[in-house]
Amino acid sequence: MSRLEVNNLLEVNNLRVDLPVEAGTLHAVRGIDFHVERGEMLCLVGESGCGKSMTSLALMGLLPRKARLTADRLRFDGIDLTTLPERRRSDLRGARMSMIFQEPMTALNPAYTLGNQLCEGLIRHRGVSRQEARERAIYLLERVGISAAKDRLNQYPHQLSGGLRQRVMIAMALMCEPDLIIADEPTTALDVTIQAQILRLLRELQQEFGTAVIFITHDLGVVARIADRVAVMYAGEVIESAPTPALYANPAHPYTRGLLSCIPAPGKTPPGSRLQAIPGVVPSLVGHVEGCAFRNRCPQAQPTCERTPPLMSLSGDHRARCHYADRPVPAPRPPETIS
């Protein structure tokens, strides 16, 4: 094992998640590889149905009962998660890896006070006294910028605004000082001003506590501002991964390039001009998927693309799953309108 790998908190090789559906088998995650280093922020980015949320549930061991998970390797801090019994798994959950969900109103239990919910994990996992747990809860609520933290412990989730609830979720995720936090679209339901505040806070705390974060989002603006590394997902695969600056400077996969040119860039895209769009729709993942899943929407598709593309290694830590990832970028073709 090389020195680099020793530093990896999480290693994922050839992770697959299959879900039985009426029409057959839905291949939600189709053999993805990635790793998370200690203390880094990895962003998983992709559109709806690309498998990013299924990936996070697979890591947490929270997949739907019917789902089938296979992996060549799924190791968290050296622990093999594929063979870990559920009882040991639940010892990890909340203690060493915790999760922040998109909608804090549904993730928090409306019938328990915040104090109850904040302290539960610490008492369960660390066996501390209620008093100690409350003290840590107050400390963390103050750290996430909630005033009158002591009084808040006796409040119920509905008494808080959406932004405050998401702050409580962050504090809850930090209670046991986990090594890894998985944040699934934690700011998507919030207003932009609140989003900026929450992201800033999350980044600050992550760096202070040295926690690794897998941040799942569809927003490339958010990714650019907070990620150390990015993995772009499409149709159940990681199609490109790179350190953040490299991905934005030299996107190698046509899908990544397409995504980046879809968003109007203030100062660059002339107002009112036609935007570059990605024609077509995401393919169905029910049944066997052959070849490059993006080829029907790809402006550069060739007959070769009928074959499954290899994961090409570009400079440094930059990889892309495209036959032509190492070729120069062709001139953009005229924009499409028909879907």
Place this chain on the structure above:
Amino acid sequence: MNAQPITEVAESRPLPSDSASVSRAVTPALELCGLSKTFTLGGGLFKRGRTLGAVSNVSLRIPRGQVMGLVGESGCGKSTLAKMLLGLTTPSDGDVLVDGRPVRGADQKALARHIQPIFQDPYSSLNPRKRIAQIVGLPLRVHGIGTPREQAAHVAETLDVVGLPRRAAEQFPGQLSGGQRQRVAIARALVMRPDIVICDEPTSALDVSVQAQILNLLLDLKAEFGLTYLFISHDLAVVEHLVDRVAVMYLGRIVEEGTREQIFGSPRHPYTRALLDSALTPEPGLGVPDIGLGDATPDPSDPPAGCAFHPRCPKAQATCRQQRPRLEDIRGDNARVACHLA
């Protein structure tokens, strides 16, 4: 409804087209005069409830063929305003003028001929049990326009216009993708050939790759039919791309209004500035800015005295706590701002 202009309407004046020499060309396609909506919360048979001013005294004019962006946080009254324009909610006060003529709340059908909506979520705004042709043709049937044969032809033509294949007419919403559904919603809005389209977050339920297709379509349609849009969105990059003018709303009131260049280039209201700062553009290395807003999220049923934004404003002074700033065209550049410090 009280059509008497209350004193505060004067806030919006003087604007150039208010002068005596009003010509047909400068009559705005859509004008809102002191439009307000209050809701009553709680209360009972003998107890008076609290009132919540969802929209307070909003005056706006949208010239023909232009796009007015409306931005603000959730709960600021954007959607209530849209509902009043669509005749789905009766204003508590104020007037809506289409083409310079006031439209009363009761006259819903007439309003619908001129103003049509495109809603946020194409998954819930289309009836799952109706075929696309029925959904798109419904407005024609409601208004009794044309024979069934003419209606069918008109529907087919409209599907072409929004870039849907003819075969979509016989399909159900469940058989279409999100982008296609939003095209259906656009077709339904356009089949009446309205002058004005209210777009309430038309792309926020769509994936980014599809969003661009829909925005391109909206721009094409505007050019082709000379449409006037009120474009409500929280995505500032999209707003900047699409609009001619922008109105910024905070707690039911317009706090700043001006051209795209004025608002995005040199915002004057601290709230506008904070909104623009918190828009995260895809530029790595910039980090997340500290926008300097406190956590004092306001309660709309108990708005702060003075300037409603003062508890979160980094520059608030004593005046801001006591006196509500008027929305005024201070510099005479046809841009309005409601801030004591602007």
